[in-house]
Amino acid sequence: MDLNTDRRVRQYMSDRQGGMNRVIEDRFRNFLNDMGMQNAYSLGFPMAKDFNYGFLANFLELPLHNLGDPFAEGHYGINTKVFEREVIDFYARHFRAPEDDYWGYVTTGGAEGNLFSLALARELYPDAIVLFSTAAHYNVPKNCHLLRLDSEQVAVQSSGEIDYDDLAGRLTALPGRPIIVVANIGTPMTEAKDDVTQIRRVLQEARVTQHFIHSDASLSGAFLHFSDYAGGFDLAHGADSITFSGHNFIGAPMPCGVVLTRKSLSERVSREVPYIGCADSTLGGLRNALSVLCLWFAINQLGPAGFESRFRDAETKAGFLQAALCDVGIPAWLNPQALTVVFPPVPSELQRKWQLVSDGQHAHIVTMPNTAMSLLDEFVNDMQGFARAQ
Ligand SMILES: Cc1ncc(COP(=O)(O)O)c(C=O)c1O
Known part of the structure; x- marks a missing residue:
């Protein structure tokens, strides 16, 4: 390296660490205001x-x-795997995986957890067909398409929960075929929960011997065990894999989540990679180490009591919002142990203001821990104006 190059490198490093270019600083400041x-x-x-x-x-x-x-140290030492293992240990207990037979990793969220689980299920049953309800998140059919897995959609009840009779009917029409079921543990629109215990019963009655059940608990997985929910969704209930997102109920500045399965299953997709000096069965290979620290911090800071109190706070607010909307003439409803308040679609200016999700049939608000009451009041006020104008 000649002297000039060395000077330029030093200048570059000091610019990076110290003063920021004014134009860049202004751009970031304005953007931060907008995002606020x-x-x-x-x-x-x-x-x-x-x-x-x-x-x-x-x-x-x-x-x-x-x-x-x-769970394996490789050649790259600048990592948070020691924290990641503790996050997975926590969720293995939480989702009641067999004590000596679990594996998982911190993902970018529910969609990656679904993709991983479907890829794992396909490894076990290459000729399987995937069944999921019409209320499933859009990433489920997308992932089936990516993996070239055959799939069929099953009807739902009015709550959004899978129709077990329709599921049974479809199984009868697929004799001898290995079956993968993606159960919605909280559908995206109404937060309805498919019951894994009932799904297993239907599979058994249809004499399906080769099956894999994945719980897509992207939203509800983070809090369901802290609620009064009595339905089946975790590994002890009979799910083979489960995923949830960390950025929603727990909260994080980057997308994150967890996927968990039995180690004896995940070993089917694990490969030793000499280049990195350890095994890899994750989808990404190189993964976000900071999101691991966020999840680890939340788990250790809050503990089970903190998670439960977050759930109770959000649940109370969901109940309040539903009642307040009904009071002003909006027919709002709520599934049991859910934080998603469902109501008919609203005009586009309200949808934009409140960043509401809508499937054309419903819109919703999902109350989160510490959602400000003043915000809910303002929303109800807006909805009252809308109801009066109708
Ligand atoms: C049921 C369900 N599955 C999967 C996803 C996707 O999760 P993520 O955004 O964490 O990838 C969502 C997101 O809303 C969801 O509600």
Whole structure:
């Protein structure tokens, strides 16, 4: 390296660490303001906002990345796998995996957990057909398409829960075929829960011997065990894999989640990779190490009592919102142990203001822990204006 190059490198490094170009700084400041405004009125997507991971700033000067299997150390040492294993241990207990037979990793969210689980299920049953309800999240048919898995959609009841009779009818028409079922543990629109115990019963009655059940608990998995829900959804109930998203109920500045299965199953897709010095069965290979720290922090800071109190707070607010909307003439409803308040679609200006999700038939608000009451009041006020104008 000649002297001039060395000077340029030093200058570059000091610019990176010290003063920021004015134009860039202004751009970021303005953008931060815009996002603050957007954040204030976002109620439709289930994103908790009451987190503070400020301490993570200390890690932003390190190339922290998790490469390969969380349970194996490889050549790359700048990682948070030691925390990732503790996150997986916590969720293995939470989702009641067999004590000596579990495996999982921190994903980018529910969609990746679904893709991983479907890929795993296909490895076990290459000729399987995937059954999921018409209320499933759009990533489920998308993932089947990516994996070239045959699939069929099953009808739902009015709550959004899968129609077990329709499921049974479809199984009768598929004799001898291995079956993969994706159960919605909280559908995206109405947060209805398919009962894994009932799904197993239907599979048994149809004499399906080769099956794999995946619980897509993207929304509800983070809190269902802290509620009074009595239906089946975890590994002890008979699911072969389960996933949930960390960025909604727990809250995080980046997409994250967990996928969990039995180790004896995941070993079917694990490969030793000499280049990284360990096994890899994850989809991404190189994964976000900071989201692991967020989840680990939340688990250790809140503990089970903290999670339960977050759920009770959000549940109370969902009940309040549903009642308040009904009071102003909006027919709002709520599934049991759900945080999703469902109502008919609203005009586009209200949809934009509150960033509401709509499938054309319903719109919804998902209350999150610490959703501000003042915001819910303002929303009800807007809806009252809309109801009067009708
Ligand atoms: C039932 C369900 N599955 C999967 C997803 C996708 O999860 P993520 O956005 O964490 O990838 C969602 C998101 O809303 C969902 O509601």
